[in-house]
Amino acid sequence: MLPDLSFAPPSRRALLRSTAALAALALLDGCSSGSGDAQPAEPTGPQPSAAGWSMPAESAPHTRTFMAWPALEEVWGDQLPGVRQDIASIARAVAAFEPVVLMARPEQAAQARKQCGASVEVIELPVDDLWARDTGPTFVTGPQGLAGVDFGFNGWGGKQTHAEDAQVARRLLDRYGVPRIRASVTGEGGAIEVDGAGTLMATESSWVNANRNPGKSRDEIEAELKQRLGVHKVLWIKGVAGQDITDCHIDALARFAEPGTVVVHRPAADTPPDVWTTASDQALEVLRSATDARGKPLRVVELVEPDAELIPAHNADFLATYLNYYVVNGGVIVPKFGDRAADDRAADIIGELHPGRKVVQVSIDQVAAGGGGIHCATQQQPAV
Template structure:
């Protein structure tokens, strides 16, 4: 949820910040690109062939990551953040290929720190958030394609001269078909079960900084077309208090169809806007069914107890939910609270049987408001 210094400001949970509009946001697809078509009827031959986003636990061809480039973003923390990214890349590379994008003048340093297990390619980036800046992949009868969600710096909050072109440039590099979305958003703003259900927060989609004047219904229709889903479960989220406007991948995740892992505050955490967002999401999930009519089982993933760590800073993202599922493993953050770390590892092991749970320390990344999932993007097997 990439909390910002504005977190102390008074802000109610978002209650539908969009309004009806005639035209969807985002640039129009060009004739040379594949624009998403209207969703075919479920169960039809066309539906079976249409592109869809596989669940994260399905096999991956590779993981993409990005090398943080800018002193203006990280200041004197840039070396520590790069060390964290190298540790995450090495952990993922034990289980599947990792491709790290780096500016040409920084790629040699990235190779030295990441080691030979990580492939580094020359591709201009501004920051490390590959989940949001890179393409979000779908698969179908025509193979793998990448959805370009028109990254705009989370609504113009951060420089994105290069990051705004990462999806296009990466797909061009690999010769992968590009689908330009008719809406603007980020990969961390969606979560799918691979069987027709998607979760999202209104605060990061129905928001004037991404999709001005576009209604939730129009955005939902675009998400269904882009990612091959039949149902969207919406949470309110929180607008304006972190750089992402409360991405769903720090709030609720699918562990399997019908099972949702939910970030929960610790028992001694004073109520705040983030705990209220979690409570609202819990209320939604208790009354929701997925695209196949299943009621949802909700599993709590409680945040670590970091009351004794004031050195971590006000923007620190203290959630285990920003883990990443790879081929044969789950890469999770380790925060140094031994009891909480062990408890979270046990929950993730139970939810992902047969996968090794690999804790990685990411204090520098988390101090910038992000996590492991934010810094990775899977290319699913075709």
Template sequence: MAPSRPSRRALLQSGAAFAALALAGGCSSSSSDSGGPESPAPSGTAPSGTASGDAAAAGRSMPAESRPHTRTFMAWPALEEVWGDQLPGVRQDIASLAQAIAGFEPVVLLARPDQAAEARQACGSSVEVLELAVDDLWARDSGPTFVTGPQGLAGIDFHFNGWGGKQTHAEDAKVAAAVLEHYGITRIAAPVTGEGGGLEVDGEGTLMATESCWVNDNRNPGKSRDQIEAAFKDLLGVRKVIWFKGVAGQDITDCHVDALARFAEPGTVLLHRPAADTPPDVWTTASDQARQVLQSATDAAGRPFRIVDLPEPDFNLIQGAGKNFLATYINYYVCNGGVIVPRFGDQAADDHAAGVIGDLHPGRKVTQVSINHIAAGGGGIHCATQQQPAQAPAGGSTTGASGAA
């Protein structure tokens, strides 16, 4: 029987706990959670060297993760005050994950200069280490969200603010801009604050997101859902946004969509489902509500959704599965020719999930990676990765969903 889980990730309980709070990436209800953002989204003119959303959006769109990548970004967890005695195990998980992805495409691991040598030794020569100050491993959220279009590749900076001021993020707040500057990629300063884990696109005009994450005063005070949706359409080139209610205030992310629902392909959604014997709680309610939304919705092309349930594993069979353990298979990562899937220790559930995900991503090699140290902090594979899509040549298109960039 799955344990009662008041949260998938520890929440800030006091000012003294701020620096010790564990991590990022899970799932989340109403839009009234408070917290006061530390880095409010800018308004008006974009900073020097950037493009405004309006100017950059013409012809640009966020490709589906299944499109070819130039590289994957990851980050080396830096702070003992965040992870405590779990830090060595978390770093080993990150190294194993980086090596697995490097078997399919280039991996760039961001690491503090004083920790770069350790990161290189742990990851080996197949992984490039870029010396850059970071706080934590959540490249999906601190890194840029990339869009492509006629004017070339650009990266959106969503002004990472520690999931609404819940974790120290002095360095991670600067990661998106620093990465884009290093690679000479145009930076788009978003008019809203949020994280890449809160966005899920099908690459054909449809986006899924949770209200609890985005329509929340800890990130976007005073902004309505309609205003935020308009920003998504402008920045990401989407035409339709599917909103789930989510769960506010129960995990550090306020319910990121990438631990709740994912596009396997346009029109097909993989949905996280609790184990059959899980007692009703905010998370079972969130999954049920998402299913109800999907059953009555259509995508940007007018297609009804095919919903594929993906149950979580048996917590009793998972080593180290505490109350914040993110035991979802939905948080997988698609890379060039492969798909990287979590392995938790419930062999039957692990194999079932790998089979379902593999069937829905034909032509890709499924690789299972043990990530229990990362999951114990409430995150997963998708949370720890961020793809840089390959930009199509002028006048051409990037094709071949499983091919290398």
């Protein structure tokens, strides 16, 4: 028998309905960059040259992984303890392969250290929520070493409180002495997927959207992404606007396993048609006919979601996708949901797509019930 899920936590799969979110949403029709939020202070010194920078593939070697400790009861309600336990489990799993640095509010750092254990380094840096993929910098490498692109996180278009999270990229780069590159477009790390060989995938719904980039065309946004991330071709997928807090991030829809190979999230066979099945169908159609930056057709691999009836914690907002895995040094951290056959099948497929890496499955029921996954909660710093 399924547990009582009459309380659904604020979610990345359902628009937030808190007072703060409603106030922010009211600004969207006439928003300036950042949906009315004050933008992070610009660097006082010269920025690194735009030339020569590129974003490595996630499968390239990492120096460390950054994560964040969920801070606010107003966001998670009584789900917060369970969400924190999931984040601790992910952090420990990643730390078995590479260093993990977890950001936490000063008053919550001791609790984070206790739950995560000695293998995880906890630093005192104010955060609002756990989504380090979106709030942290997107790292790029080049002749000048390492830099971080700050895409001006604005709470996914003003849908969630983010006073601290808006400053995470800048503060983290300052702490580690990494040059900051301020992008002229607003977006999130989960809205970016690169193959490391010149190709980027993105959804129009999360970039060409007035809640992030009012007045900017797709061509203008594409030009900025190419310049900041060192890519030569952008594969645009339509996505879904207004149905979840991210406006359909690419990292829950399609991922690169390697240059030339794309993995696409697919609904279970008996899933009734809705906006999400339509988005998956459209992604599949686009990618099967696309070529990458090298002019080569893509190999497309389908990754089918688990059976919702076999997931004890499943609710309407549950992000039941295996696609939101995270590649680490020598391993891949993969979600498991309780559908043993689907969990094992997904682990086998992901393992085959990432040969030589150990596949580690982690239960993330509480994070998934909030509409997120392992990839959403992590951000890699590439080795230079």
